[in-house]
Amino acid sequence: MKISKAAAAAAVAVALSLTATACGGSKQDASSDGGASGGAKDKIVVGIKYDQPGLGLKTPDGKFTGFDVDVATYVAKELGYQPDQIEFKQAVSAERENLIANGDVKFVVATYSINDKRKEKVDFAGPYFLAHQDLLVRADDTSITKVEDLNKKKLCSVTGSTSAQNVKKTLAPEADLLEQGGYSECLTGLENKAVDALTTDNSILAGYAAQEKNKGKFKLVGLTMSNENYGIGLKKGDKELQTKINAALKKMVEDGSWQKAVDKNLGPANYKNEPAPQITEGS
Structure with missing residues (x-):
């Protein structure tokens, strides 16, 4: 069947319009969801510290370095995100619970010690580090x-x-x-x-x-004046994400990436780290 040029052009325009609408919808879903579940995965927003060398640091050229950054990047990869799909957001100590509760971040990796007071507002995965x-x-x-x-x-x-x-x-x-x-x-x-x-x-x-x-x-000096179990903070009640992050943390330890990240970021200070702690949250 012969189709006029005008009709063919109109059909292409409609198809492009539908494709754009579909893509726009899935992108919005992924962004509003933090990209951790459902829809096309666009990006994931993760809270970190910007001012702690060796843990979470934003360098003058805009890059992010540190052990927490490496943990966050590994976990995001296991959730289906490449490094260029991660958006890091500053999570100062006093704002961590608000960032999670408001959905501004999907999870927080920021020297975030697990304690009962914080667990009233957020859930944790991990712990992934004992300080x-x-x-x-x-x-x-x-x-x-x-x-x-x-x-x-x-x-x-x-x-x-x-x-x-x-x-x-x-x-x-x-x-x-x-x-x-x-x-x-x-x-x-x-x-x-x-x-x-x-x-x-x-x-x-x-x-x-x-x-x-x-x-x-x-x-x-090498003293042990308190125990600080660092966990990954996430929205209260999100058991699915908690389970996925716990699985990612276990894999990071088992394949050697965890110790490699500790040595790279903290080793130059002759830091003697504790072994990776047993994961207790969500179990």
């Missing part, structure tokens, strides 16, 4: 080997830090506590001998010490 509160001192300092050695010495941490208060109130009450706006200020003070030690999670301390500009300057 401990520790001390960072100058590499040549042999005077601080246990927490009691901080008595009469200057201890630095960030304003409002529970780690610092833990030391001041119970472990070394005679420590001279100096609180700064960020860990970078504490590191400068430590290098200049204005303070004697810095305290927070050992993973965070190792990340700072592993920075190229800090290599060889600092060391971890």
Whole structure:
């Protein structure tokens, strides 16, 4: 059957219109869903820290590096997303629950310690990492080997830090506590001998010490003043996603990618990590 050029052009236009509509619908579904289930997978939005070297850091050229970034990328891959389909969103500590509850992110990987108070608002997968509160001192300092050695010495941490208060109130009450706006200020003070030690999670301390500009300057004392199980935060009640993330974390440990990521991001500080913890959330 012979078809006129006008009719053929009209048919093509209709077909293109329908295709565009279909694609538009699936893309919207994937985006609004975070892309973790159903529809064509467009992108997935993941919350990370932007300011923690070795864990979650946005570099001046706009790239993202760190152990949490590597974990997030691996998990996203297991959910069906390539690195260029991941959109990283800053998840500062105080906003993590809101980002999850509002659907601004599909999940959060941001040194997010699992505790009962947080579990009232969000669910967790994991844990995928066990950190401990520790001390960072100058590499040549042999005077601080246990927490009691901080008595009469200057201890630095960030304003409002529970780690610092833990030391001041119970472990070394005679420590001279100096609180700064960020860990970078504490590191400068430590290098200049204005303070004697810095305290927070050992993973965070190792990340700072592993920075190229800090290599060889600092060391971890190697204390275990608290247990911090880092989990991946997700929307409360999303058991399907929780199960998929737990499976991805198990695979990451089994194929060696987990230890490789730890060594790459935290190893330069001579960080001695705990073995990957048993996954308990959702079981």
